[in-house]
Amino acid sequence: MATKEEILAGLAKAVIDGDVDTAKKWAQAAIDSNIDAFEALTKGCQQGMKVMGDRYSAGEAYIPEIMLSADAMYTTMDMLRPHLKAKAVAPGTIVMGVIEGDVHDIGKNIVKMMLEASSVNVVDLGRDVPIAAFVDKVKEVNANAIGMSSLMTTCMFKMKDVVDMLVEQGLKPKVKVMVGGAPISEEFAKSVGADGYAPDAAEAVKVFEKLMRGA
Ligand code: B12
Structure with a gap:
């Protein structure tokens, strides 16, 4: 079984690579390992998107690659969404x-x-x-x-x-x-x-x- 660090790094890399299948694999690993879904999103996937943003700014990545990264990001969001845990706040x-x-x-x-x-x-x-x-x-x-x-x-x-x-x-x-x-x-x-x-x-x-x- 992969460690938490490996899973977060795997999620980030799958987003960077724009690899939907691998992103699914790591999102499932995060769920199976009971990693907090919000942490998986923010410390895993979102870090990958940050790297892509930096690469885009530096002229090292282009829109088609960013779009693939966004697809991978959305795949993980869909999988992690039902596992998000949060306290109810004031209604509204x-x-x-x-x-x-x-x-x-x-x-x-x-x-x-x-x-x-x-x-x-x-x-x-x-x-x-x-x-x-x-x-x-x-x-x-x-x-x-x-x-x-x-x-x-x-x-x-x-x-x-x-x-x-x-x-x-x-x-x-x-x-x-x-x-x-x-x-x-x-x-x-x-x-x-x-x-x-x-x-x-x-x-x-x-x-x-x-x-x-x-x-
Ligand atoms: C992914 C991306 C795309 C994807 C978007 C896919 C999608 N469905 O969203 C695609 C490829 C389509 C795209 C297109 C373009 N992009 Co773009 N894109 C990005 C990129 C790399 C990442 C953005 C992202 O998703 N970040 C991850 C999320 C999780 O972070 P976030 O949005 O900041 O959200 C967090 C907080 O801000 C906050 N938050 C967000 N919203 C709200 C709302 C409320 C109420 C609150 C309280 C908090 C909150 O909470 C969020 C979660 O923590 C950024 C680079 C960057 N550094 O931001 C460029 C960037 C935003 N893009 C940019 C540009 C220029 C474009 C294009 C014009 C490129 C082009 N030539 O066509 C087009 C724009 C089309 C348009 N009209 O909007 C520029 C904008 C520059 C500027 N001065 O405004 C950036 C900054 C890249 C750059 N360095 O130049 N892009």
């Missing part, structure tokens, strides 16, 4: 999506998985979501919060348009806004009028809980 409904112009949805989906594992009701609008669609959905499902994700510096400013629209329609401060994604920071979140920011999925659950408790 959050409308989530990746902002208009941006199709990077892996991070948003990890946050969604963790929120759902914590018994939060997530209404997922997917990726490349128009500004008004966030606000319309909040009204339709009477949501308590919006969670917006962006990985693109060219798109992240549109988060402010969503906040402005909520204000115009009298939905703020009742509806809380949470933002995230690699280029997003606490300062940026404040600058667009968001109520919360989290750098990763575990923290996102804590921030959601705080917002729901009105802290």
Whole structure:
């Protein structure tokens, strides 16, 4: 039986190689060895995606390879999802999506998985979501919060348009806004009028809980 370190390294490498079959094998090994599913995702698969991001930035990897890595990542996410363990947090409904112009949805989906594992009701609008669609959905499902994700510096400013629209329609401060994604920071979140920011999925659950408790 492989050690925990070997399994995490195996997951990372399978994502780097964009090798779906091997990714499945290591995800099953993680499940069989009772490795915490969130740890397998963040210390295994996500590390592999980080390596690919660095390689892409350095001009050593190209979009087709990144797409294969994303496929491998999604395969492991599907397998690990039912095994995620998390405590239930304050109840609430959050409308989530990746902002208009941006199709990077892996991070948003990890946050969604963790929120759902914590018994939060997530209404997922997917990726490349128009500004008004966030606000319309909040009204339709009477949501308590919006969670917006962006990985693109060219798109992240549109988060402010969503906040402005909520204000115009009298939905703020009742509806809380949470933002995230690699280029997003606490300062940026404040600058667009968001109520919360989290750098990763575990923290996102804590921030959601705080917002729901009105802290
Ligand atoms: C995978 C990837 C892709 C995949 C996306 C597949 C998919 N289904 O998502 C594909 C190949 C399709 C792709 C396409 C493109 N990409 Co790309 N991509 C990446 C890459 C390598 C990894 C992103 C990723 O999945 N990270 C792993 C996840 C788990 O991390 P995360 O998203 O940050 O999420 C975590 C946190 O941020 C947080 N979080 C995320 N969302 C939220 C939301 C809330 C509410 C909260 C609280 C927290 C939170 O929690 C998450 C879990 O811990 C990044 C490089 C990088 N360093 O980020 C480039 C990157 C984002 N891509 C980039 C670019 C330029 C593109 C393209 C324009 C390339 C092209 N020429 O076509 C297109 C964009 C198309 C578009 N319109 O969106 C640039 C963006 C540069 C910029 N200045 O904005 C990057 C940074 C690469 C680079 N160094 O240049 N890409």
